[in-house]
Amino acid sequence: MTDDEKARAKYEKKLARMRERYHQKKSDKQWFERERIRKRVQKRISRLRDLSKARAEERVKYRKRTITYKADPTKNNARLSLNYSVRHGLIKKPKKCSVCKNALGRIEAHHKDYSKPLEVVWLCSVCHGKKHRMPN
């Protein structure tokens, strides 16, 4: 083998190695890309799953509430007339709880007497809960 041939053989070997490395890198890249997409899709699917779970729970809660109200027409009527009055500005819903003056969270209407739908006390959920546990 002449020096020339040796040099060429060496060069070809080097070239082959480079080619191999290039293909490996390329397939790594493709794998990486595939993996990235797979993870993204999985994330999206699990997020959707969580969302539909939350929606289903919300629906169950809503249904339960509707059943409770329907079981007691007086209560349901009181709620409907109050909602109507608030929506049409006949009654102003305050931003604070009338007991603890807390403005955090939802302010709820408490009926002392469901036959008087517009006579309500506005309470935060904490005070409202207390009110129902020990009525006065």
Ligand SMILES: [Zn+2]
């Ligand atoms: Zn309160």
Ligand SMILES: [Zn+2]
């Ligand atoms: Zn109440």
